Each structure stands twice: as C-alpha cells, then as structure tokens.
Amino acid sequence: MKRIILLxxxxxxxxxxxxxxxxxxxxxxxxxxxxxxxxxxxxxxHQEINYWHRFRRTAYDAVSNPLSTPLSEDxxxxxxRHGQPSYVRENFESRTNELVDEWLFWDxxxxxxxxxxxxxxxxxxxxxxxxxxxxxxxxxxxxxxxEAGPRREIWDYLGLFDDQGMIVTFSDEKxxxxxxx
Numbered sequence: 001m002k003r004i005i006l007l008x009x010x011x012x013x014x015x016x017x018x019x020x021x022x023x024x025x026x027x028x029x030x031x032x033x034x035x036x037x038x039x040x041x042x043x044x045x046h047q048e049i050n051y052w053h054r055f056r057r058t059a060y061d062a063v064s065n066p067l068s069t070p071l072s073e074d075x076x077x078x079x080x081r082h083g084q085p086s087y088v089r090e091n092f093e094s095r096t097n098e099l100v101d102e103w104l105f106w107d108x109x110x111x112x113x114x115x116x117x118x119x120x121x122x123x124x125x126x127x128x129x130x131x132x133x134x135x136x137x138x139x140x141x142x143x144x145x146x147e148a149g150p151r152r153e154i155w156d157y158l159g160l161f162d163d164q165g166m167i168v169t170f171s172d173e174k175x176x177x178x179x180x181x
Contacts, residue, residue: 029120039121042094042113047141047153057136060087060104072117082108089135104129118141128153136167 030038046054051164063085071079086106094100101114104125111129114123138155150172159165159181169176 011150030149039123041111041121041123042096042098042100042101042115044092045099046093047137047143047155049137049139054137057130057144059136060089062086072114075117076102076116077110078119078122082110082112085112104133127175128170130175131155131168131175135166 030040032038036168038150047057049055049057067075067079073117082105085103087104089104093100098115100120103112103114104110105112106125109125111121111123111125112119135157139158140156142154142156143151153170153173155168155170157166157168164180167177167179167181169178
C-alpha cells in the first residue's frame with residue numbers, strides 16, 4: 001500500500017512538473033487577418049535589478065571583437081546585412097516564456113532578436129533600448145497594459161549617496177517623461 005501511494009505521489013509530481021522550465025518550444029508569432037506571420041518584439045520578464053535573476057546594472061555589453069560564438073544561418077545573414085552589432089544583451093527570459101538573444105546596431109538604430117538562432121524580430125531602436133544601454137537596468141520597474149491600450153513602463157533609478165534619483169516613463173517604448181528627485 002505504501003508503495004502504491006509513493007508511486008502515485010511520484011507520478012503526480014512528474015506530471016505536475018512536466019514542461020516547467022522548458023523554454024523555446026516553438027517561437028511564437030502574431031497572425032494578422034490574412035493569417036500572415038507578424039513578428040513582434042519580446043520583453044524581459046525581469047526588467048529591473050532584483051539580485052535574484054539579475055545582479056548587475058549593465059544590460060548590454062559593447063562588442064569590440066567579432067562575435068565568435070557558434071552562429072546560426074539567420075545570425076550570419078544579419079551580420080552580412082548590418083555588420084558587427086554595437087551591443088549584445090545577455091539572453092533573457094521573455095514574457096512569452098522564450099530565451100531571447102538580442103543585438104543592437106547603434107549606428108543603424110536597429111534592434112534584432114533571436115530565439116534558438118532563429119530571427120524573430122528586427123525593428124527600430126527604441127527609447128527604452130537607448131535608456132537600457134546608457135543607464136542599464138533600473139532598480140524598480142513597473143509595467144501595465146490594458147487589453148487594447150498602449151503598454152506603459154515606469155522605471156525608477158534610485159540615487160546613491162549624493163546622486164539624484166530618476167523616474168522615467170515610457171508608453172509603447174517611447175519616452176514620455178523623465179523626472180529627477
């Protein structure tokens with residue numbers, strides 16, 4: 001009887017945890033009215049420094065040497081079109097449960113995202129990207145989006161010692177306000 005109960009508990013645990021932590025099953029896309037694939041930008045689950053998922057303020061590393069990691073066909077294609085990226089972001093978990101690699105081309109003002117080496121987004125460099133490069137990850141980040149409305153983000157950079165703190169507000173990745181306190 002004890003074996004059956006133990007076996008049932010183990011099977012229940014295995015079924016309950018199956019799929020947990022799995023990322024990048026299939027890249028997700030949006031579809032338009034004619035069922036054409038529409039790429040969309042992925043956003044990090046953790047936008048701020050929280051010392052659990054992210055320990056450093058720096059969001060992007062400047063690329064000084066040619067990329068030497070194994071590159072996919074899509075990555076090589078982007079390198080041929082745009083040249084070497086200016087900044088590379090450490091892969092992050094997106095709100096759609098995918099691991100995303102992101103490259104920024106500062107001079108071309110372009111953001112490129114990959115999932116498992118597959119190009120999933122290529123678009124303009126936004127104000128949010130610019131702030132993330134210049135100031136790094138904020139100390140606190142608040143996000144809200146209603147069903148049909150714009151996505152609003154409020155980032156709080158806490159001042160240390162004599163430095164001023166800064167609150168930055170974005171609406172659909174465009175800068176709305178920047179206030180010092």
